[in-house]
Amino acid sequence: MGIPTAKDIGALIRGARCARRLTQAQVGAACGYSASAVSRIESGRLHLDYARLMQFAAFLGITPDRLASAPVPTGASVATVKDQADEEDAVRRRELLTGALAAGATTALGTSTASAASAPVDPAAGLEEVLFRLPSAAPVPLALLTQETARARATFRATQYTMLGRLLPGLLAAASATRDAATGHEREKANVALARGYVLTAELALKQHDDAAWVAADRALAAARASGHPVPIGESSRVLAITMRRSGRCPAAVRFLTDEARDLDAREAQTGAVRTTLMLTAAYTAANGGDRTAAMALLDAADEEIDRWRAATPSGLFTVDATRAHADVYRIGVHNALGTPDEGVAIAAGLDIDRMPTAERRARAWTDTARMWHALGEDRKTFSALRSIEQEAPQEVRRPALRALTSDLLFSSARVQGVREFAARTGALST
Incomplete structure (x- = not known):
């Protein structure tokens, strides 16, 4: 059998x-x-590199054996992996990107052929089962593991949650196997990757209100503490605290x-930025508990950290950056939680959401803005914010919390043109 051409891959x-x-x-x-790019791919006019091909295969449920003889394009190998001509490393790359990730896709989401335009797909479906029975995987080079962790992080920040749900089982399996086989400094690095994989798993489960977040967050913190690195410890602590807040x-x-x-x-910029994110999360958590004094004090403390480390970027953190804009979004959320949404209006007016760095953070800013307007009874402004979320991140607007907000808007006394169609399109209204 010949090697598939770009047209063969496109047809598949x-x-x-x-x-x-x-x-x-x-x-x-x-x-x-x-x-239009997908159209060119399907016609064979746009060639995918190997990593992108695996992304399409995972989303569409194309099994590894159907792509087993596909060529690995030049440049698809990890540049930082030593001795790229080594056959064992090539096999390991292929196993990670085809076997483990494809196994994770079928374990996590199955092979349903239901239309994406009907009932919302839960990207976190099956994560709890995966957490207790990881797919089998062999250890992989740390450079490749780091690359795949970064790719999963980028997928989350781009709000591609369905794809992330398919990537995580294989990533967790590979990271766990690599950690178990490593010793010394290499084991610390593998624990960092494993912690971040579990953080992403917890983040995804939290967005879908899935109880798997508890298990993932606990495992993230265990791996982070084993690594001894403060940034992943901060990341993991944050998601574990969110699961605690969700349980009251x-x-x-x-x-x-x-x-x-x-x-x-507190003397280092990197950890100072992490401290800021923990304070912001603590402020919102205190507000959810009705403690206005603690919430406002924590916001002020976070502002002081931002002023102190204005140039710092908390690299590795998945959802929060220690910037003034992100702190302002948290202030809006705090006022929403405290029942004083009117105090967030002036803050929202000063936000330049379009300049926020990721789709996930822009969608979160619009979400808090939509909640603010909804609490103030401004249905048209609420709907405008919801439409902005859809434009930024179509998968974000199909989350349970936002479908509930859309449903409230749909059945409010005011008539807002386009809400019913929006509700049907995003899964808030049964079709």
């Missing part, structure tokens, strides 16, 4: 897409391409976050 992608009754726009949105344990979560922030070295 087109067939899988049609079998799932997906449009080119839907596939493109999930994989980071425009509809706000005072305990605030104490946990402030204790973790206090333990971080």
Whole structure:
């Protein structure tokens, strides 16, 4: 059998897409391409590198054996992996990108052919089962593991949650196997990657209100502490505190976050930025517990940290950057939680959401703005914010919390043109 050409690969992608009754726009949105680019891929006029090909295969449920003889394009190898001509490393790269990730896709989400335009797909479906029974995987080079962790992080920040749900099982399996096989400094690095994989798993589960967040956050913190690195410890502490808040344990979560922030070295820019993110999360948590005094004090403390480390960037953190804009978004959220949304209006007016660095953070800013307007009874402004979320991140607006907000808007006394169609399109209204 000959090696598949770009046209062969395109035909395979087109067939899988049609079998799932997906449009080119839907596939493109999930994989980071425009509809016209997907059209060129399917016709063989646009060539995918190996990593991108695996991304399409995972989303469309194309099994590894159907792509087993596909060529690995030049440049697809990890440049930092030593001895790229080594056959064992080549096999390991292929196993990670095809076997482990494809196994994770079928474990996490199955092979349903339901239309993406009907009932919302839960990207976190099956994560709890995966956490207790990881797919089998062999250890991989740390450079490759780091690259794949970064790719998963970028997928989250781009709000491609369906794709992330397919990537995580294989990533966790590879990171766990690599950690178990490593010793010394290499084991510390593998624990960092494993912690970040579990942080992403917790983040995804939290967005879908899935109880798997508890298990993932606990495992993230265990791996982070084993690594000894403060940044992943801060990341993991933050997501664990959010799971505590979601279960109603706000005072305990605030104490946990402030204790973790206090333990971080305040003399370094990197850890100072991490301290800021913990304080912001603690402020919102305190507000959810009805403690206005603590919430406002924590916001002020976070502002002081931002002024002190204005040039610092908390590299590795998945959802929060220690900037004034992000602190302002948290202030809006705090006022929403405290029942004083009117105090957030002036803050929202000064936000330049378009300049925020990631789709996930822009969508979060619009979400807090939508909640603010909804609490103030401004239905048209609420709907405008919801439409902005959809434009930024179509998968974000299909989250349970935002579908609930859309449903409230749909059944409010005011008539807002376009809400019913929006509700049907985003899964808030059964079709």
